[in-house]
Amino acid sequence: MSVHIDIAGLRPERVAVVPSPLAELGMALHALSEPGHHPGLQGxxxxxxxGLDPHLADRMCEADFLWRTIFSDLFMPYAGIxxxxxxxxxxxxxxxxxDKLTDEQFVDSALEFSCAMPYxxxxxxxxxxxLGRRALELAAAxxxxxxQFSKLxxxxxxxxxxxxxxFLQDCDEAFFGQTWSRLRHQLTADARHxxxxxxxxGLAEALTAVSPAVVLDEAAGEITVDKLTVGRTAARDGALLLxxxxxxxxxxxxxxxPGWLPVLHYPVGSPELAAxxxxxxxxxxxTALSHPVRMRICRYVARSAYTTSELAQALDMTAPEISRHLGVLKKADLITTRRRGRYVQHQLDIAVVARLGSDFLEGILR
Structure with a gap:
C-alpha cells in the first residue's frame, strides 16, 4: 500500500518547496481538534x-470534520488552480x-470528509x-x-x-496570526534548505531529506510514498509541490x-522522523507480536537477556521451536542479540515496541 506520483518529464525547475500559511492553519485546526495525534503540541x-473565544470555539465544531481526520484539500487551493x-x-x-476554485472543486473537496466521498x-x-443523493445518504450515516452541512x-x-x-479569517485574528509569525521563519528556512x-x-536527495518514506525511482519516473493508503496521480502540468x-x-x-497538482505535505523539526x-x-x-508464544517470549526478554536454551526451558519447548519464533521477532527488528563468550543472548528492543503501542508494552511488563 502506497501513493504513487508519476513524474515522467518533470524538470527540476518545476519542483517548488514553499510554506503555506493556509495549510498550516489547517494543521493547527486539526491539532486543536485531535490533540492526541500531536502530544508534542500539548502546551x-x-x-x-x-484563550479561545467561546463563540469561535463553537464555530470551530460546526465543520470540524474538514480538519479533524487530517484536513481537507480546501486548505491547499493552489493545487487546484x-x-x-x-x-x-x-x-x-x-x-x-x-475563492478562485470553482464551486464544483470546492464542493467535491468538502464532501471528501463530510460524507467520505472518495476521489x-x-x-x-x-x-x-x-451522486448528490448518494452524498447526502453517506453524510446522514x-x-x-x-x-446539515452537506445539504447546505x-x-x-x-x-x-x-x-x-x-471563519478562517477569525481564526487568524484570534490565534493563528501570532502562531504563523513564529513558525514561518522555520518553514522558510527548511524550504530554502x-x-x-x-x-x-537532485530530486532524490531532496525527497530523502523530506522523509525516508518518500522514494524516487528515477528509471520508472515515479515517486512512491509509503503510506497505509492506495493512490496514484501524475505531476499535472509537469509540476510538483512540496x-x-x-x-x-x-x-x-x-x-x-485527480486534476490537481500533486502536493507532498511533510513535517519538519522532529527527530522522531529520522527512521x-x-x-x-x-x-x-x-504479525510477529500476534502469536501467543512470541508474546510470552517478549515477556521474558523484555526483563532480561535470555539465551535460546534458557527460553526453551522456561517455556517448556524445544530449542529449534524457540529459534523459529526468535527468527520471526528478529526479522521484525523487535529483538536484539549479543554474544557473551559462547552464549548468544536475546533481548526485546523496548523503544521499538513502545512506538507500536503502550498497551502491549504494559501487558508484557505487567
Whole structure:
C-alpha cells in the first residue's frame, strides 16, 4: 500500500518547496481538534484553547470534520488552480486562491470528509443528481452535523464558501496570526534548505531529506510514498509541490486529487522522523507480536537477556521451536542479540515496541 506520483518529464525547475500559511492553519485546526495525534503540541493546544473565544470555539465544531481526520484539500487551493499556482506569502493571499476554485472543486473537496466521498467517483454532485443523493445518504450515516452541512453545501455553495472564509479569517485574528509569525521563519528556512538540495544534489536527495518514506525511482519516473493508503496521480502540468509543516508531525500527507497538482505535505523539526518504519515493516511487527508464544517470549526478554536454551526451558519447548519464533521477532527488528563468550543472548528492543503501542508494552511488563 502506497501513493504513487508519476513524474515522467518533470524538470527540476518545476519542483517548488514553499510554506503555506493556509495549510498550516489547517494543521493547527486539526491539532486543536485531535490533540492526541500531536502530544508534542500539548502546551500550544492548551494555551490556544484557554484563550479561545467561546463563540469561535463553537464555530470551530460546526465543520470540524474538514480538519479533524487530517484536513481537507480546501486548505491547499493552489493545487487546484487551472494553470497552476504557488502558495501565497500570507493567509489573505491564499484565501483569495480559495475563492478562485470553482464551486464544483470546492464542493467535491468538502464532501471528501463530510460524507467520505472518495476521489474520482464521477462528475460533481452539483451536476449529477444521483451522486448528490448518494452524498447526502453517506453524510446522514455520519451524523446530523455532516448531513446539515452537506445539504447546505449542495444547495448553496456560496454561503458555505463565505462562512469558511470568515471563519478562517477569525481564526487568524484570534490565534493563528501570532502562531504563523513564529513558525514561518522555520518553514522558510527548511524550504530554502530543500530547494538548495534539489539544485545541488537532485530530486532524490531532496525527497530523502523530506522523509525516508518518500522514494524516487528515477528509471520508472515515479515517486512512491509509503503510506497505509492506495493512490496514484501524475505531476499535472509537469509540476510538483512540496509544503513543509511545523505543526504536522507525525503526518506525512499527499494530495493526489485527480486534476490537481500533486502536493507532498511533510513535517519538519522532529527527530522522531529520522527512521520511520515502512508499512511492510509495521505489518511484520504486528504479525510477529500476534502469536501467543512470541508474546510470552517478549515477556521474558523484555526483563532480561535470555539465551535460546534458557527460553526453551522456561517455556517448556524445544530449542529449534524457540529459534523459529526468535527468527520471526528478529526479522521484525523487535529483538536484539549479543554474544557473551559462547552464549548468544536475546533481548526485546523496548523503544521499538513502545512506538507500536503502550498497551502491549504494559501487558508484557505487567
Amino acid at each position: 500550544w493546544v492548551t494555551g490556544v484553547t484557554a 487551472p494553470g497552476g499556482a504557488l502558495p501565497g506569502a500570507t493567509l489573505a493571499e491564499e484565501l483569495d486562491l480559495l 474520482g467517483v464521477g462528475p460533481s454532485p452539483l451536476v449529477d443528481a444521483e 455520519r451524523g446530523p452535523q455532516q448531513e 453545501l449542495l444547495s448553496d455553495p456560496p454561503r458555505i464558501r463565505a462562512w469558511l472564509r470568515q 530543500k530547494t538548495d538540495l534539489l539544485h545541488r544534489k 509544503v513543509p509543516t511545523s505543526l504536522g508531525w507525525p503526518h506525512l500527507s499527499v494530495l493526489y486529487r 520511520p518504519p515502512s508499512v511492510q515493516q509495521l505489518a511484520l511487527r504486528m
